[in-house]
Structure formats: structure tokens, C-alpha cells
Amino acid sequence: EAQVTQNPRYLITVTGKKLTVTCSQNMNHEYMSWYRQDPGLGLRQIYYSMNVEVTDKGDVPEGYKVSRKEKRNFPLILESPSPNQTSLYFCASGRTGWANYGYTFGSGTRLTVV
Amino acid sequence: GNSVTQMEGPVTLSEEAFLTINCTYTATGYPSLFWYVQYPGEGLQLLLKATKADDKGSNKGFEATYRKETTSFHLEKGSVQVSDSAVYFCALSPQNTGNQFYFGTGTSLTVIP
Numbered sequence: 542e543a544q545v546t547q548n549p550r551y552l553i554t555v556t557g558k559k560l561t562v563t564c565s566q567n568m569n570h571e572y573m574s575w576y577r578q579d580p581g582l583g584l585r586q587i588y589y590s591m592n593v594e595v596t597d598k599g600d601v602p603e604g605y606k607v608s609r610k611e612k613r614n615f616p617l618i619l620e621s622p623s624p625n626q627t628s629l630y631f632c633a634s635g636r637t638g639w640a641n642y643g644y645t646f647g648s649g650t651r652l653t654v655v
Numbered sequence: 656g657n658s659v660t661q662m663e664g665p666v667t668l669s670e671e672a673f674l675t676i677n678c679t680y681t682a683t684g685y686p687s688l689f690w691y692v693q694y695p696g697e698g699l700q701l702l703l704k705a706t707k708a709d710d711k712g713s714n715k716g717f718e719a720t721y722r723k724e725t726t727s728f729h730l731e732k733g734s735v736q737v738s739d740s741a742v743y744f745c746a747l748s749p750q751n752t753g754n755q756f757y758f759g760t761g762t763s764l765t766v767i768p
Contacts, residue, residue: 646698
């Protein structure tokens with residue numbers, strides 16, 4: 542089944558404790574992206590990647606890191622999480638010409654930083 | 656710049672009522688336009704899309720027409736069901752770019768029996 546898999550689905554952590562949210566897709570998509578979803582703000586892009594070893598900042602990159610060493614994986618790293626990073630996170634991927642096809646989204650990771 | 660504006664919710668309708676969720680956009684050139692749906696506890700799913708002016712996207716009884724003259728992409732359904740209860744997001748992808756998607760803030764729909 543074609544899908545984007547995120548782990549974990551739920552995570553509660555403490556301020557300052559490094560964490561990684563994994564994202565993997567099995568569709569051989571070149572493009573991958575991370576979003577956060579907050580009430581009243583919709584989805585905001587954190588980082589995106591056009592292909593292996595190519596990443597760039599989205600609208601809200603502060604406090605996050607990403608890497609794209611393999612085509613299928615695009616982990617989101619929070620080196621020192623803070624409470625304002627409590628949010629619902631989505632990974633998405635798209636194929637060449639994705640602008641005309643749209644994204645495939647993962648099921649989301651709900652992160653709480655206390 | 657590029658942006659999407661959706662009507663604010665929440666929207667509550669009775670089953671079989673007519674649904675309209677307004678969406679307008681700002682973009683240069685000819686963006687592609689999308690509606691995504693998010694069911695409770697799930698990720699976003701592509702509902703329908705339109706890639707050029709006057710195109711009509713349709714799926715599962717939902718429709719939206721790409722109106723260049725009014726920069727709009729309103730979502731409609733003639734008869735909603737309880738199972739349509741979800742959050743709906745309008746989105747655009749700017750012409751000739753592969754690096755960003757712009758989402759509206761989402762409209763929550765609740766359909767009551």
C-alpha cells in the first residue's frame with residue numbers, strides 16, 4: 542500500500558530533550574515536506590526537500606532540523622524542544638510534477654512538550 | 656505573494672443540506688488549486704483538484720470550479736452526510752514551483768442527523 546508513515550503517533554517530552562520524528566514513504570517520491578498544524582493557523586511548512594541531500598526552509602523552520610540521506614526517509618529533529626513546539630506534525634511527499642497531483646500525507650504526530 | 660483565504664467555521668448542517676465552503680486565493684500566474692479533507696484523528700487526504708482556469712474538480716459528490724476572474728475555488732456538495740463531518744482545507748500550488756504549498760486555515764464541518 543502506498544503510504545507515508547510517521548512515528549511516533551503521540552509523544553510527550555520535556556523541554557530540552559532532543560527528539561526525532563521519523564517519516565518514511567514507499568512511493569519513490571522526490572519531494573518531501575514537514576508541516577505543523579495549530580488551531581486557527583492551518584498548516585505551516587517547516588522544511589522541505591526536493592531530493593536526496595537537498596533541503597530548504599519553509600515558513601517556520603526555527604528550532605527544527607531535517608536531513609535527507611535517503612530518498613524514502615525525511616526525519617524531523619528537535620534538538621532542544623520548547624513548549625511552543627507543542628503541535629500536530631504532518632509529513633508529506635509528492636512525485637515529480639507534484640504541483641498537479643497534490644501531496645500524500647502521513648497520519649500525523651501529536652507532540653506535547655512540557 | 657501567495658495566500659489562501661477560507662471561510663471561517665465551524666459549520667454545522669443537517670444531513671442532506673447543501674454545503675458551500677468559500678475559498679479565495681492570491682497568486683501570480685496560474686496556480687493549481689486543491690481541496691483536502693481531514694477526518695478526525697487522521698492526516699489530510701486529497702479530495703479534489705483543478706489545474707487551470709474553468710476546470711471543475713469533483714470527487715465523492717463534492718465539486719469545485721477554478722474561477723480565475725474571481726480568484727475563487729469554492730467547495731460545494733448538494734447533499735451532505737454525517738460521514739462528511741471533517742475539516743476541509745483549501746490549498747494552492749504556485750505555477751512552476753515545486754517548493755511550497757499554501758494552505759488555508761481549514762473549515763470544520765459537522766453534519767448532524
